[in-house]
Structures are given as C-alpha cells and as structure tokens.
Amino acid sequence: MRAVDAVMECLKAEGVDVVFGLPGGANLPTYDAFYDAGIRHVLVRHEAGGGHAAEGYAKATGKVGVAFATSGPGATNVVTPIADAMMDSVPVVFFTGQVRTDLLGTDGFQEADTIGITMPIVKHSFMIQHPLELPRAIHEAFHIARTGRPGPVLIDIPVDLSRADIPYEPASDVSLPGYQPTIEGNxxxxxxxxxxxxxxxxxxxxxxxxxxxxxxxxxxxxxxxxxxxxxxxxxxxxxxxxxxxxxxxxxxxxxxxxxxxxxxxxxxxxxxxxxxxxxxxxxxxxxxxxxxxxxxxxxxxxxxxxxxxxxxxxxxxxxxxxxxxxxxxxxxxxxxxxxxxxxxxxxxxxxxYPLRYDDSSDSEIKPQYMVEAIYAATGGDAVIVSDVGQHQMWTAQYYHFDNPRQWINSGGLGTMGFGLPAAMGAQVGRPDAVVCAISGDGSIQMNIQELATCAENKIPVKVFIMNNGYLGMVRQWQELFWDHRYSHVDMGEFPDFVKLAEAYGATGLRFTDKNTLVDDIRAAIATPGPVVVDVRVTREENTYPMIAPGAAARDMVG
Amino acid sequence: MGEPGTKELLSLEELDAAVGLRTGRKHVLSILVENKSGVLTRIAGLFARRGFNIETLTVGPTEDEQIARITLTVDGALHPIDQVTKQLHKLINVLKIRDLEPAATVTRQLALFKIAAEGTARSELLEFCEVFRGHVVDVTKRSVVIEITGAEEKIEAFAQVARPYGLIEMMRTGEIAMGRGRGET
CATH class of the missing domain: 3.40.50.1220 (TPP-binding domain)
Incomplete structure (x- = not known):
C-alpha cells in the first residue's frame, strides 16, 4: 500500500480517533489518505491552533494528541506548540511534511530544516529517510510520547517517500534500547x-x-x-x-x-x-x-x-x-x-492571609469575581482552559479544582494564544463536558482564528474574555517594577469581540454588571454552540499576593 | 521487599543530600550511541543549550556497525557531571554512558606538529622526537612533521619542547579512552 495509507493504519493501531491539522503541498499525499481513512480530522485555521488543540486534547483525555502540518511555514508554525508541549510534558505526535528528498538542502520551495529547528524542543524526532521506516517510526513515536516523562515527538516525512509503495504489517512491539524509563521506585x-x-x-x-x-x-x-x-x-x-x-x-x-x-x-x-x-x-x-x-x-x-x-x-x-x-x-x-x-x-x-480583593464597587466586575462567578455558574465542574497572564493566575487562585484534567493551561512556556485552541481540543476529546476558555483580551487575539474551526465543527466551547484593555500582567510589572511607565501595553477597546464572534459564526455577548454576572454566565453556558463573552473588568487590578521575581517566599507582597 | 519495613525511627538530621557536586577534575565520558544521522548534533546541541562546555570530542565506529562511540571530555570544575550524564541519558539514541575513572583508564590523543627546525636545530629536535617516541611522517628542506601519540600531558610537553624550533602548526585529535582490564568500556 502507499506509505501514507500505512500511516493511517498506524494511527488506527495506536487508537487515534481524531487529529488536528492543515494541509499543504508537502503533505498532500497524507491528506489524500485522510480522504477516506475513517479518522476524524479537524481542519484548523492555523497550524499553531492545531498543535495547541492536540495539546488540549491530550491534557483533557490523557491520550496522545496528534497534529499535522506541511513543510516550511507549516512546520515553523507548530514550533510554539512543540516547545509548549516539551515544557509541560504533553504527549503529542507532530507530523510535518518535507520537500522531496532530491530537493533537500537546496533551499527548495517551502523547505525548512524542521528537524534542526525543533531538535532542542522535542522529546525525540524522526527524519524519515526511507518509506519502509515509517510504520516503525510512528509506533516508536507514540511509545516515546506517552511513556516515561511524556513529551512531543516529531516525524518529518519527505513528500516523495510518503507516496512510495510499501508492504505494511500490523505493529509488533517497539524496541528502543536507549529508552527505558524507570517505573517502579526503589x-x-x-x-x-x-x-x-x-x-x-x-x-x-x-x-x-x-x-x-x-x-x-x-x-x-x-x-x-x-x-x-x-x-x-x-x-x-x-x-x-x-x-x-x-x-x-x-x-x-x-x-x-x-x-x-x-x-x-x-x-x-x-x-x-x-x-x-x-x-x-x-x-x-x-x-x-x-x-x-x-x-x-x-x-x-x-x-x-x-x-x-x-x-x-x-x-x-x-x-x-x-x-x-x-x-x-x-x-x-x-x-x-x-x-x-x-x-x-x-x-x-x-x-x-486568605485570598482577598476589594469588591466594594456597585456594578464594576472585578476580575477575581469573574472567576468566582464562573465557578459558581459551573458548580466547579467545568473543564477550564486558560490562556496566559493575569486571568490565568486569578483562575488558578479562585477556581477550586477538585479533579485532575479539569484545569488546562500553558505553564512552563507561558504561551499566549494557547487557550482557545486548547479548549477546542479538550472539547473534542470530551464532548460531554462543559469546556470554558478563560482568556484575556491580549491572549485571545493570538489564535482567535480557531473560532471559525469551532463554528464550522460545532465545537461548543464557551470563551470568557477577561477584558481590561491591557496586556495586564506586563502592565502590572511596569507598575510595580518599572515606575508606572506603561510602555506599549494599552490595547484599547479593539476589536469589538461581540461583532467578531458573530462574524466567525459564534454567539457574541458582553457582560458589564457584576450583579447579574452569575446568571448571565449560566445563560451563556446554556447557549448552544461556541459562545464568546466579552467581560469588562476593572482595568488596573493587580494579581496578588506576589513573590517579586528573585525574592524569597517570606517576602510576599499584596 | 514486599513486606513493609520495621518501625525503627529515623531522625531528619541524619539525611544528607546528594548534591550535584562539581568534582573539580576532568571527566572523560565514553558514550555509546546508535549510529544514526543527527545523533552528534543532538549531543552537541544538548551541551550548548544547557551551557555545558565540551573540551575535546572524538567520534568513531565500534566493532558493531550499528553503534558508534563518542568520547568527550568535560571540566568537572565548571559543570555538575551527574546533571550532564542525566541529560545525555534522556536522548533516545544514547545507549550507554561511562564516566571513566582516570586511574583505571588508558587515554590517548594524537597530534601532528609541523616544525621549521632548520640547520643543526633539526637533529636536536629529532632527538626529542625519539625521547617522546614520536614519528617523523614528512620531511622537506624547510620543515618536518612529527606525529606524537599519548595522553594529553605528553602531547602538551612535546608542544613545549617543539615551540622554540619554529612551530609552524599543530593539530590535535580529541581523546579516546578505554577502561583497563578485561571488561568492556
């Protein structure tokens, strides 16, 4: 069979039921195989969205996530998700297309040294040099991704090799003499x-x-x-x-x-x-x-x-x-x-020293209260996916997670733009769960194109944008450590998230009153399909308490 | 060890930490790797990214064509060697690492010296070459090339000796190292 059909068989043998990706020239044969392989493929709008979606899927389900991208720019677009998965030990297998073997090293169209670029940020990678290596490499990749300390594994496949005709036999056991993680403790x-x-x-x-x-x-x-x-x-x-x-x-x-x-x-x-x-x-x-x-x-x-x-x-x-x-x-x-x-x-x-904040205003929504309201409206039961910044810290502080895989965020790398696609992947992996993305007006714009993916595939994530019109965490540091010199952190009231959500085919809402917030959130969650809520919060609120960078724990402030 | 232990007590003061010590000496790491493309890049990249400095590096085949050996030397005064070896172990293509004990190891480098050594100086130099059990591998009217093998110190000693005779250039390999005795390195 064609090597790409063998790829599909390998995916099925590994129990893969859904992948995230975007086709291009160098993985056209693979996409031809997807056409009738019987594996669900979610077409993302940007490869980074696909990579983070695979991460969200993996974190929500405990299974290996899978993402596909073409060569060159497709591959470089998944570099951020790969680095993110490495830092947070997320099991994801990334498949990237590569130019024909006779073009390798010639600066061919859409050629990039994907293996070289990603080498420092993968748990392992495979450069396929012969089509016969493919099935074994795939099984090894899944094994390496999910065992020991999990992490991302990349498989780079030159387009001509993926078209080759190879015999395919179902997987036998993988043998990796240099990889034997210790399981039982001493x-x-x-x-x-x-x-x-x-x-x-x-x-x-x-x-x-x-x-x-x-x-x-x-x-x-x-x-x-x-x-x-x-x-x-x-x-x-x-x-x-x-x-x-x-x-x-x-x-x-x-x-x-x-x-x-x-x-x-x-x-x-x-x-x-x-x-x-x-x-x-x-x-x-x-x-x-x-x-x-x-x-x-x-x-x-x-x-x-x-x-x-x-x-x-x-x-x-x-x-x-x-x-x-x-x-x-x-x-x-x-x-x-x-x-x-x-x-x-x-x-x-x-x-x-309980966690506390001033909530004496009549109607203004404090960001901390926004998280408490989401906690109340979801009964503490939702899968919560955050982006990166102040909203992430407030969510970590005020949403009391009782269960594993209920809290999904980008920790080690701190990747703004992680939230929406990861929530999408989590929802695909757990279709019956209420999945809420809590994002900021900065973070959400870094992968907002995936709203189209959610709308098209009826992936009903509920996105709550904690909108303070700032790159809030950076503003906080400028306030505390850089003498209030707010350099390039004011994002104003752009874009209009309600209109943008509607343009993407999602429901757009705006909440500004704390008195009705819990009920409003409940109603938003009950709305079918993807929903984007622009929640206007206090503009200059700081995340406290805080250990200043390089300070000791006992010197916490706020 | 299936049964739980006895109830004898332990004092927390008794516990010592196995700190990532800097040993202060040179370490020779003998690393067996799968003979696949890109393995050396992975190792070199790991050293660069973790801020470890490689002093010398030698790569060559072994008796098994699937496996290559990388011998590299690292300064244990600058880097915690256990962290270096643990990070190396995480590379899937790395099969085995030995941090060789200097006393139980034979190490060799090879060096070539191109020296002007004109006139009477030449016979003097050749005497030194004898003493160091070196070989003359090329001679012209205006230069000789001498090959020296040995441990690092011997090569450095010869370099000192050769310098006054008009050292034109010197080339040195990295170190190879083999454990003494019957056991495999």
Missing amino acids: QKQIRQAAKALAAAKRPVIYAGGGVINANAAAQLTEFATTDRFPVTCTLMGLGGFPGTHPQWLGMLGMHGTRTANYAMDAADLIVAVGARFDDRITGKLSEFAQHAKFIHIDVDPAEISKNVAAHIPIVGDARHILEKLIVEYRALEADSSRLGDWWKQIDAWRAE
Missing part, C-alpha cells in the same frame, strides 16, 4: 521516605503536573490523608488534589497563597511529587525552604537535584510510588498528634 528509598515522613513535624506535600500525567491524583489524596499532611500544588498540578479539601493550602509559588508559601518556608520535610522546583516556585533559590529536607519523586531522573538537592530521591512513576509509600507509611503507625502544632500554625496563616 523500595528501599520508598521505605526511607516513609520513615522520614513519620519523623517530620512540619511536612508539606508539594505536587506538580507529574501527578496529573501519571494519573496519580487519587493516590495523592489517599497518601495525604494517611495522615494530616498539608498539600500544595504547582500551577500545573492543580486538580491533582481537591481544591476544596481541608488539607489543601492553595497553590504555591509566585502568585500562590501566603499559607502555601509560608508553609514551604517553615517546613522540615518537603515531599515533591512530579514537580521540578521551577524558579516561579522557589523564588530566590538560596533562601528557598531552608529548614527542609527533600524527598523528590519524579519519573525523570534529570529533574532530581537539578535545582534543589534531594535527600531522598525516588525515580519512577508517581502512581506506583505513592501506592507503595502509602503501605509503608501506614505500617509505621505514626502518631498524628505530632502535627498538631503545625496545623495550628497553618490555620493561623489561613485566618490571617
């Missing part, structure tokens, strides 16, 4: 960790996105409740532990709660699970959690002792390790009362 280390926990008087569990990737949320909750261990999550880990649980401290880091950051600062033992001590978590590294010993559980050994030295490193899958840790810890029958003083301290912080 039992001795796990036992040591349990003992350290039993000895700890001020422990904190610090969980990251690895808990979500490992499908270990239930185990994390069980582990935390084997005793009264306080839990905080990173931006990527939200939903890994219930946001309404009594042992929940709130998010930690730059815009985390004071309680979470103070607890880290005072802790004697920190259990990091699937987290990587990013600078947005540690603040000033030399003053980070100075009294603590660290247990570090991660599937990627290179993360252990990269930024913060671990006292008990445990390499492996978080779910497996937590299950064993629960057994080991229970067997120690530790005395829970030793944590009494610690909880007294935590409760005092909670009482003194």
Whole structure:
C-alpha cells in the first residue's frame, strides 16, 4: 500500500480517533489518505491552533494528541506548540511534511530544516529517510510520547517517500534500547521516605503536573490523608488534589497563597511529587525552604537535584510510588498528634492571609469575581482552559479544582494564544463536558482564528474574555517594577469581540454588571454552540499576593 | 521487599543530600550511541543549550556497525557531571554512558606538529622526537612533521619542547579512552 495509507493504519493501531491539522503541498499525499481513512480530522485555521488543540486534547483525555502540518511555514508554525508541549510534558505526535528528498538542502520551495529547528524542543524526532521506516517510526513515536516523562515527538516525512509503495504489517512491539524509563521506585528509598515522613513535624506535600500525567491524583489524596499532611500544588498540578479539601493550602509559588508559601518556608520535610522546583516556585533559590529536607519523586531522573538537592530521591512513576509509600507509611503507625502544632500554625496563616480583593464597587466586575462567578455558574465542574497572564493566575487562585484534567493551561512556556485552541481540543476529546476558555483580551487575539474551526465543527466551547484593555500582567510589572511607565501595553477597546464572534459564526455577548454576572454566565453556558463573552473588568487590578521575581517566599507582597 | 519495613525511627538530621557536586577534575565520558544521522548534533546541541562546555570530542565506529562511540571530555570544575550524564541519558539514541575513572583508564590523543627546525636545530629536535617516541611522517628542506601519540600531558610537553624550533602548526585529535582490564568500556 502507499506509505501514507500505512500511516493511517498506524494511527488506527495506536487508537487515534481524531487529529488536528492543515494541509499543504508537502503533505498532500497524507491528506489524500485522510480522504477516506475513517479518522476524524479537524481542519484548523492555523497550524499553531492545531498543535495547541492536540495539546488540549491530550491534557483533557490523557491520550496522545496528534497534529499535522506541511513543510516550511507549516512546520515553523507548530514550533510554539512543540516547545509548549516539551515544557509541560504533553504527549503529542507532530507530523510535518518535507520537500522531496532530491530537493533537500537546496533551499527548495517551502523547505525548512524542521528537524534542526525543533531538535532542542522535542522529546525525540524522526527524519524519515526511507518509506519502509515509517510504520516503525510512528509506533516508536507514540511509545516515546506517552511513556516515561511524556513529551512531543516529531516525524518529518519527505513528500516523495510518503507516496512510495510499501508492504505494511500490523505493529509488533517497539524496541528502543536507549529508552527505558524507570517505573517502579526503589523500595528501599520508598521505605526511607516513609520513615522520614513519620519523623517530620512540619511536612508539606508539594505536587506538580507529574501527578496529573501519571494519573496519580487519587493516590495523592489517599497518601495525604494517611495522615494530616498539608498539600500544595504547582500551577500545573492543580486538580491533582481537591481544591476544596481541608488539607489543601492553595497553590504555591509566585502568585500562590501566603499559607502555601509560608508553609514551604517553615517546613522540615518537603515531599515533591512530579514537580521540578521551577524558579516561579522557589523564588530566590538560596533562601528557598531552608529548614527542609527533600524527598523528590519524579519519573525523570534529570529533574532530581537539578535545582534543589534531594535527600531522598525516588525515580519512577508517581502512581506506583505513592501506592507503595502509602503501605509503608501506614505500617509505621505514626502518631498524628505530632502535627498538631503545625496545623495550628497553618490555620493561623489561613485566618490571617486568605485570598482577598476589594469588591466594594456597585456594578464594576472585578476580575477575581469573574472567576468566582464562573465557578459558581459551573458548580466547579467545568473543564477550564486558560490562556496566559493575569486571568490565568486569578483562575488558578479562585477556581477550586477538585479533579485532575479539569484545569488546562500553558505553564512552563507561558504561551499566549494557547487557550482557545486548547479548549477546542479538550472539547473534542470530551464532548460531554462543559469546556470554558478563560482568556484575556491580549491572549485571545493570538489564535482567535480557531473560532471559525469551532463554528464550522460545532465545537461548543464557551470563551470568557477577561477584558481590561491591557496586556495586564506586563502592565502590572511596569507598575510595580518599572515606575508606572506603561510602555506599549494599552490595547484599547479593539476589536469589538461581540461583532467578531458573530462574524466567525459564534454567539457574541458582553457582560458589564457584576450583579447579574452569575446568571448571565449560566445563560451563556446554556447557549448552544461556541459562545464568546466579552467581560469588562476593572482595568488596573493587580494579581496578588506576589513573590517579586528573585525574592524569597517570606517576602510576599499584596 | 514486599513486606513493609520495621518501625525503627529515623531522625531528619541524619539525611544528607546528594548534591550535584562539581568534582573539580576532568571527566572523560565514553558514550555509546546508535549510529544514526543527527545523533552528534543532538549531543552537541544538548551541551550548548544547557551551557555545558565540551573540551575535546572524538567520534568513531565500534566493532558493531550499528553503534558508534563518542568520547568527550568535560571540566568537572565548571559543570555538575551527574546533571550532564542525566541529560545525555534522556536522548533516545544514547545507549550507554561511562564516566571513566582516570586511574583505571588508558587515554590517548594524537597530534601532528609541523616544525621549521632548520640547520643543526633539526637533529636536536629529532632527538626529542625519539625521547617522546614520536614519528617523523614528512620531511622537506624547510620543515618536518612529527606525529606524537599519548595522553594529553605528553602531547602538551612535546608542544613545549617543539615551540622554540619554529612551530609552524599543530593539530590535535580529541581523546579516546578505554577502561583497563578485561571488561568492556
């Protein structure tokens, strides 16, 4: 059969039910195969939208996302989603077209060195040099993308090779001698960790996105409740532990709660699970959690002792390790009362430093209240996809995520324009869920073309634009650290999002009154099809509390 | 290890961190990789992007044509070697990495020296060449080319000696390294 038909067979064998992409010259044969392959293909309006949609799909479902782009500009347009997937460990397989093999290296039309450009930002990549390599490369790509620490894998296929005739046999097992991720944690280390926990008087569990990737949320909750261990999550880990649980401290880091950051600062033992001590978590590294010993559980050994030295490193899958840790810890029958003083301290912080904002105006919508209203209107049950900026931080603070894969955002790379296409991908993967994108008036314009995709395919995402007419987070930094010199952050009232939504075939709404906001949001969510809501909020509101960049946690402001 | 452990206590003070130490010495990393196109680029790119500096680099085939060996030297005073090797291990095409113990390793570089050494100076130079067990591989009236193999220090010592005789140019390979004894490197 044609190599491209073999590609379709491979996709089916990998359980792919939907892909996102845009055709072009160098992947025409592939698109010919899509014509009657029986695989759902969502035609996006920009390849970056396709890449982020595949990410949103992967994050919402836990399956591997798939995106297709042509050579040259098509491929460079997926560079941002690839980098994003790498930073946030999202399993996505990217297929890019490439010019004919006889044109390679000649600066042919729409030629770009896709493998070279993407090499630093992929988990792995395959440059197909012979059509017979294709099926094996695809199966290896899916295996690499979904196992170990997940990540993006790219397959670059020269157009002439994709037309070749090859024999196709169903997949056998992949063999990758240089790739054998550790799954089971070292039992001795796990036992040591349990003992350290039993000895700890001020422990904190610090969980990251690895808990979500490992499908270990239930185990994390069980582990935390084997005793009264306080839990905080990173931006990527939200939903890994219930946001309404009594042992929940709130998010930690730059815009985390004071309680979470103070607890880290005072802790004697920190259990990091699937987290990587990013600078947005540690603040000033030399003053980070100075009294603590660290247990570090991660599937990627290179993360252990990269930024913060671990006292008990445990390499492996978080779910497996937590299950064993629960057994080991229970067997120690530790005395829970030793944590009494610690909880007294935590409760005092909670009482003194709750998240708060001034909401004394008559009708003006505070951005924080907008998130609270969405939380109320959705009963805390929606899949929430955010873009990047102030709205992202407020959503992380005020929407209390109880479940994994309910919170989807771009953390490591901080990609504005992620939100709408990722929400679209999440909705395609979970057609029965209420999927809300919370975006900013800056972010939304970076991939707004995907409204057309949503309208055409009746993908009913509800988009709430937190509109303050600014690149808000940049404005906040200019206010705080650059003496109020607002350089190029005022976006004015452009465009008219209601008209734009209607032009794209979506429903456009505008909300300006906080008194009716919850009901208005409910009505928007009940409206069939894609809906875009322009929510006008206080223009110059700052995201607090905040650890200034490079400062220590105990010096939080706001 | 299926049964839970005993209840003996542990004090948090007893715990030590395995810090990413800078060892302060040169490390020779012997890396087996799949012999595929682009592997060297992946390794070089990784070093560049993580800010690790490669001092010397040698790439060559092994007895198995599917596998190539990359020998590279890194300064352990500048970089945490465990972080370097862990990052290398993440590359799918990297099969095996050994951080060779200097005492248990034979290392060699090869160097070519083109030296003017005219008149009586030439016989003096050739005596040094003997001492260093070098070979003369090219001679003209106005120059000789001498080949020296050995560990880094020997080559540097010969370079010192050769310089006063009118060193025209010097070329050096990277280092290759093999573990002593019967075991495979």
